[in-house]
Amino acid sequence: MTELVNIQTSQNHLPKQPQEEEDYEKLPPITLFHKITFALLGICSLTGWNSILNAFDFFQDKFPKHDYVDVAFYFPIPIMCSNFLVGITLTLIGNNIPFEKRIPFALRGAVLTIIFICLIGIYLKQTQAGIALVFIVLIFQGIFDSLMINSAVALSGATQSGVLISIFWNFTALSGIIMNVLRFIAFGAFGLQDLDNGTCLYFAVATLFYLVGSILGPAPFFIFTNYVQTFMLFPGVSVFQKPSYTLIQNPFVLVFMCTIYNLGDLTVARNQGSQAMQNDLFQFFFLYIFASMDGLITSILMTVAPQRATNSKDRNFISYVNMFSLTFGISVGSFMALILVDE
Template identity: 25%
Template sequence: MIQQNASLNMQPDQHNYSPPLSSVLNLKENEEDKRQNLNDISIKQDSQLNSFLSAQNAEETQKKIDDISKQIDQMYEVLPPVTNFFKFCFMMFGILAFAGWNAVITAFDYFSVRYPKETIPDVTFYFPFGVMVGDLLSGVTFVAQAKYFSVKSRFMYTVTVEVIVIISLCIVAMCYNNINGFWISMVLLFIDGWADNVKTNTFVVIAGSVHPQLNNLFWTYTAFSGLIMNALRFIVLGIFGDDLDSNANYGTLLYFIACAIIFIIAIICFAIFIKSNYYKTSLQIDALKQQKIQLEKELYFIKNQTEQISSTIQHKGISKMFWAAINYLKEFIFITKHTGFLSLYLFISFFETFLLFPGVCVFRKPEFKFLEFAWAAQVMMTAFNLGDFIGKYIGYIKQLHRLYWIYGLVILRISFVPIFILMALNEGSSILQNDYFIMCMIFLFSITNGFITTSLTHLSPRKITDPYIRDKVNFFSNFTMTLGIDLGIVLAIFLSNALPNYS
């Protein structure tokens, strides 16, 4: 009996028994691992099936691409020839692309006197900031605007807005040369930045759909725009003078009206061009090209489908935000792999330019001795625009497209920063205050800017044949340029606060 009780006591209580917690967790983990492995096996099996189907899809897609290529070749055969009038149109489009901003910046000698920096924020630093904010907002909403407004509508309303803005800026400066007038001008410049961005992007779309000869004319004459504004300003100063009397005010108003006439001429050219058979045929060709690019992108994804599936398996379970950050890093590495550090050097070059021009290198010079302020400022602005124009022209010479040479120029341009800052501080040797020396420095500063911009933007996508990769590279290059401009403008404001004001 005792033995029986003992044996009963030695048997475990089946009702009260529970396995250890670690065993339960291990069982659950094993079940989850098995389930995960089954899912991965299922995905891999699906990928094998998809790889077979993707091979068929790749053949079909390639066939469609070849058919579209034949259609494009046929369309080129019926494309009307490029006439001198079309060339003139794209010269005007290039001039008009940045005419609004160039008209304002060329008249900085007038605005800086109407809004004295001793009592009002320095317009040579703050006016670009107003344009930048409008430009950024417009860039963010451009896709939506392009969706709801046609090319013709976008062009017409933005050009009309710019004409009203540039004339209003002059009238406000004439009537309200105080802090209230300054802030009204900032609002107008915000509107101008928004309109200018939409108009420029519209021109870029048009220029990208036509013959490369017309496209090159467009981009070349964007640099010529500033020189035309300089010429108009010189004429007005020669006739009306630069004293702050009624004649100078009305002379500046006449200058902006002359700028508006350039806008009107461009509007007429635009209205005639978009009705031409050349433009209509070019649009059809461009539509086929876009369709071809889309198919080539699909082909790219089809060929890389296996890698995408394996990537999905490997990174399953990682948080979306973390994986998104990894994707951005991979995009940067991907683009850098194909272009090197071209985009980085584009960013540095534009940052250098807009940090110093025009506020520091022109309008913070303590004193001009060879000419009166208004004339001297125009000479310096002309030196910059001329150098930029020449630099962009030189940038088309392929024999000069050597990366080590271009990268070296970008690094050497950093030396302009201490030169212009010492000039603004009225320190250093007498050479740094010499008007002709500074004019030469501005010319060199601008010619390197034009050359670097043209060279790097042409080098970025030149050796890339895959349209998907080329689009990514172009987008990233434009992004870095815009970032360099914006950061340069913002930091220039902080720099202006650190530099002395000279009356």
């Protein structure tokens, strides 16, 4: 991590240049180590959210909807709210805590939240104390996730390397697919009758990614509006609102739908319309297209916007504002999704 930070800080020791050339001196060469590190940072950036997302069936089983809350609609809210709060203070945090301390701290904190939320679901199921603790842990999960991804985005932008930025965002999208595959493996290894052990294994692998990672212009507005739309419809409406699936049974279909979303991010509407449009294949296809556009908009804006800056301080600031717009959009979208809940 220190070597990566040196890519940015080494620029500060170069001779002063005219304003238009400032901070665009030749950087140290990008090595395989840098690429692997940014790939790991990309995977870790959304591991916590994706692991919880794919385990919604587990948490809904532990805290039934009719007695507690609809997990699909309410679990994202504390995460996104804490993301929003961290985003507000991120510039202050970034000015006082360096990358090499901030990122490992966030990764290790996320390890604890993933472990705690799994244990709470198993040992405090169907209790008011259990659901309250889950929401508290989700708040901390959002804090650590926001610190992690915001710092990683700023660090990737500071390198001025299109290769590293591309690697980071590609592996961020790949993070979801990895967690989808792990969830399928847990289903296959333990079956649907042993969700506790299967989910424990699944979350254990998620924490492993965190542990490995800890060792080693108009852009904000468009990012904000993009994620308002995204999280109004995903996952609550586009995945969980359909009454039943026929081609693939629950809970496999829930993970399958999330896999489709992540595939679209890497490379629907409410439950109405004609009978033909209720076919499972339409639902799968629409979600893929929906996620494809989301991933395209995000990757373009996150890559291009920091390049407008002429110094590292401005690049960091642009990256922070972009990520704040993203997380704020997710928060607003998650809240607005509540108006679409099918009571």
